[in-house]
Structure formats: structure tokens, C-alpha cells
Amino acid sequence: MILSCENLGWQARRKQIVQGIDLTLRPGETLGLIGPNGSGKSTLLRMLAGIRAPSAGAVLLNGQPMAKLRRREIAQNLALVEQHAEARERISVREAVELGRTPWLSALRRWSTADEAAVRRALTDADLIGFEAEPLHTLSGGERQRVHIARALAQRPQVLLLDEPTNHLDIRHQLSILHLVRALPVTSVIALHDLNQALLCDRICVLQQGRMVACGAPGAVLSDALLREVFGVCGHFLTDPSDRHRVIRFHTEFI
Numbered sequence: 001m002i003l004s005c006e007n008l009g010w011q012a013r014r015k016q017i018v019q020g021i022d023l024t025l026r027p028g029e030t031l032g033l034i035g036p037n038g039s040g041k042s043t044l045l046r047m048l049a050g051i052r053a054p055s056a057g058a059v060l061l062n063g064q065p066m067a068k069l070r071r072r073e074i075a076q077n078l079a080l081v082e083q084h085a086e087a088r089e090r091i092s093v094r095e096a097v098e099l100g101r102t103p104w105l106s107a108l109r110r111w112s113t114a115d116e117a118a119v120r121r122a123l124t125d126a127d128l129i130g131f132e133a134e135p136l137h138t139l140s141g142g143e144r145q146r147v148h149i150a151r152a153l154a155q156r157p158q159v160l161l162l163d164e165p166t167n168h169l170d171i172r173h174q175l176s177i178l179h180l181v182r183a184l185p186v187t188s189v190i191a192l193h194d195l196n197q198a199l200l201c202d203r204i205c206v207l208q209q210g211r212m213v214a215c216g217a218p219g220a221v222l223s224d225a226l227l228r229e230v231f232g233v234c235g236h237f238l239t240d241p242s243d244r245h246r247v248i249r250f251h252t253e254f255i
């Protein structure tokens with residue numbers, strides 16, 4: 001399953017919010033999408049998911065224009081976990097995660113043991129065993145976020161798009177969700193604000209005022225100059241002596 005876009009753009013009230021994005025996801029990769037507030041990350045993810053129609057260019061799923069595909073067909077291949085996803089529905093955690101199976105069900109294809117297994121796996125991976133009967137609206141922000149992630153996992157997509165999935169999560173769950181996404185046999189795009197977490201992705205794309213200003217290996221993309229020009233901060237690159245992993249320590253003064 002290959003997701004790509006060509007010259008993708010979106011404008012609102014004559015203001016160009018995203019423009020000229022060319023991107024082809026590599027099968028199985030985890031692509032980090034970074035950029036300052038308002039740089040267009042959510043807008044780009046929504047277009048890639050087919051829920052926001054582009055003003056220019058096109059999104060292609062396996063070479064087919066997404067605009068021509070049926071919603072159900074898209075949902076069998078791709079899942080999006082949005083930022084600040086609300087929980088208005090008066091349903092249980094389990095029922096919320098079961099909704100992830102909807103694209104696979106029909107009059108001829110009723111609920112089966114495969115659906116049961118997908119829901120169980122998703123609940124386990126999102127660390128929600130024991131929460132199944134809880135009403136969704138009574139959960140904390142972080143617990144609800146994990147339910148939205150579990151619903152997307154239950155969908156068993158080949159492409160997973162996540163908009164700041166670690167928002168609201170405690171540090172253990174931030175690390176476990178990122179580890180899980182990287183370990184899944186799926187292609188994923190994750191919008192992130194934590195640049196140290198972005199360093200763990202296979203590739204990083206950087207948005208600035210709606211344009212892609214860099215895309216490539218994290219170590220090559222996250223340079224001193226880029227941190228200064230795009231994020232307005234100074235970063236010192238340090239090496240963790242325990243595993244030689246690079247980490248960035250940020251400063252607001254240019255020293």
C-alpha cells in the first residue's frame with residue numbers, strides 16, 4: 001500500500017495554509033511530521049486521510065486518486081487518529097474500539113473471531129485491558145487518547161496517520177505508543193512536537209508556513225541551522241553514553 005501526494009495544497013479564505021507538498025511514503029516507514037504551531041501539520045494529515053479535500057494537487061492511494069475511492073475502501077487501508085479527538089458518544093471503551101472494525105463488516109460479513117481478535121489485540125497494545133467496560137466519557141484525557149489509538153489499531157490499516165498521538169499521555173505511555181507504532185508492520189505518519197521523539201523516526205518532514213522545507217533522515221534534517229530558522233531555538237546535540245543515541249537540549253538564546 002503506497003500513499004503519496006503531488007503538489008498538494010489547501011487554502012482557506014484566500015490564505016494558503018499548505019502548498020506544493022510532494023511526498024511518497026516508503027512502505028513500512030515511520031515518518032515524523034514536525035513544524036511550529038500553525039505550520040499545517042494537521043491540515044496535511046487530514047488531506048492525506050481523505051477527509052479534507054485539497055484545493056490543489058491530489059492524494060494517491062496505490063496510485064489511485066483518493067477523491068475517486070469510496071470511504072469504506074479508504075478506511076480498509078488507512079486510519080487517522082486526530083488531535084483532541086472528542087468522546088461525545090455514551091459508549092464503553094470496548095464498544096469504541098469495536099467501531100474500528102466497521103469498515104470490514106457488511107450484511108454478508110458479520111462479526112467474526114477475526115474481529116474479536118483484532119479488538120483484543122488493539123486493547124492489549126494500547127494498555128486498555130481492564131478498561132473495557134468503562135464509559136468512554138468518564139476516562140482521563142490520556143486514557144481516551146489511548147482508546148482512539150486502539151480504535152485505529154483495530155481497523156488493521158496498512159497506513160496509520162497520527163496527529164500528536166502522545167498529547168496527554170504520561171511518559172510511560174508516550175514511549176510505549178511510539179515504540180508500538182514503530183514496531184507495527186504498517187506505514188505511519190506521526191505529527192510530533194517533541195523533536196527528541198522525532199529523532200527516533202525513519203524520516204522526518206519539516207513544515208514551515210505550509211511548505212515542506214526539509215525531508216530526510218532525522219540526523220541530517222535536524223541541524224543547528226534548521227532548529228534556528230524553523231523553530232527559533234538553539235539546540236545542542238548530545239550523545240547518551242549508554243547507547244550512543246543523540247539527544248537535543250534546547251535553548252532559546254542563540255549561544
Ligand SMILES: Nc1ncnc2c1ncn2[C@@H]1O[C@H](COP(=O)(O)OP(=O)(O)OP(=O)(O)O)[C@@H](O)[C@H]1O
Nearest residue numbers: 012013017035036037038039040041042043044083
Ligand atoms: N478551517 C480553517 N479555516 C481557516 N484557517 C484554518 C482552518 N483550519 C486551519 N486553519 C489555519 O491553518 C493553519 C495551520 O493549521 P494546522 O492545524 O494545520 O497547523 P498545525 O501545524 O497542525 O498546528 P499545531 O502544531 O498548533 O497543532 C493555522 O494558522 C490555522 O489557523
